[in-house]
Amino acid sequence: MKSMTNRLFYSFIVLVGLILAVLALVIGQLFPFFVDSYVENADQQIEQQLQLVIDQQGLSEEQGQQLLESIAHVQPDEERLVINQRLLLALFLLSFTAFVLIGVIAYRIIQNLIEPIENVTTTARELARGNYRARAYANGPKIIVELRNSINVLARNLQDITKTRKIEEERLKTLIENMGSALMMIDREGQVSIVNRKFLQHFELDFEEVKDKSFLTLGLPRELEEFIDYVFLTEMPHRQQLEVDIQGELHYEQAYGAPVMGEHGRWLGVVIVMHDVSELIRLEQVRKDFVANVSHELRTPITSIKGFAETLLDGAFKDEGMLLAFLEIIHEESNRIQILVNDLLELSKMERHGFMIEAMPIKLQDVLARAIELTSAQLEVKHMQFDVDIEKDVHVLGDANRLIQIFTNLINNAAAYSKENTTITLRVYEEELYGVVEVDDQGIGIEKAELSRVFERFYRVDRARSRNSGGTGLGLSIVKHLVEAHQGKIQVTSEVGVGTCMKVKLPLVK
16 A cells, blocks of 8 residues: 555656646746846836936937947846846746645645555455454544444454354354264265264264265265265155164164255255164163063072972872972072072162272282182082182272172182182282282183173073072172272183183272
8 A cells, every 4th residue: 555655646746747847848938038028128218217317418419329329238148148047047946846845745645645545445455354353543534534433343343253153163163072973064065074073983084084075985884875875865854773883893873864954945965963872772682681581580490489389289298208309499499589689689789879889908818818718618519729829918999898709709600610620720919000810710711702791691601500500690790890899890811611710900009
């Protein structure tokens, strides 16, 4: 804008200079005529005055003529030239002075008129670039002040709108990024325009791999691609439960797709929202399995009790030997039911919200000594023995009774699934922030595909062997809950025909 002021000023100066130059040239050309006329008039006046003097003095005509001729030679042509030069110099000085004064006044006027416009224009350009903090500070005529005020009001409104828009964008971004469901928006060309963190994590993708890429090139599960195609083709909201394979793991997705409409009903694309319901499906299946397993576990002893009781009522009680045998069986089956119910109540208590243990510093060697004492009888029946490997005293935070329950259960489990004349090895050592206890047997082992299920309720590696030993199938599930209540971890490794190792990690005393 400064160049505009300079151009306008220079243009005006050139115009004024040309006008003054033309005027000076015209006046300079007319000056000699004015001087000659002035000199002739002056000579005539002088001659008239001399003639009047001659007449008054009574001089002769010859004397008067001589006097007039002497006066005619007083101002020669050189003097006229000097007068012309002085007049031209004065004209030049006056013209130059006028030119300078006009230039100074014009510059001030142009500056006072153009600078406010330049300031307003600069502010408008900043607003066009997105700098809504720019303000105009122009002063001048009323119309320029009104223009300045209008620009400033526009800038404030744009700044407020931008601030509100940024807040709304941040809220929307936070909502999309932190929602529990995977979200993806696809434009009308099939390219991904919006995707949230949950979606990227779920399908193990990076944002750069997804942004502005066709959804068909992302390697999404075939079922999901077909679902998106269906929403594209119908342009109608659609809901469907999908079973998709993600990194070799089966997931159940509750997918919802809907078209995105802009102004005047313009179709912009589709939005896909997926909620992973795998855990809900798994829990529902666990519930069904739990009901079925409890029914199955109770049905066998109840059927036995009912059958033997009916036999006794039919007259078998008269035979004392048969009576005692049947009563013994009924007693054993009722004990099995009692153990099952107690385990169920124990498990329910642990799963109840607020279940806590009384943790205090305790030495693992003392806990294992008590667990060995309680399980020795079972090992003696199968002619098994213990091999204890303890590096040093290990102190952990835990509930002594609950820890005894954990290790007793693990040792009994190891003995139940081991052959006669084998060894159960107990190891105690420290590992980083945990005290570790390993219960290693020489039993039948567990298939690798079944390792993830050993802590499920009622799951048995060998159902016949476990049931014959009096197990309920809830022992390892109870152990897992107790270990987690201690803020610890339990891990299992196994090899079929070699044995199984249960590793329990408990927090060390700090």
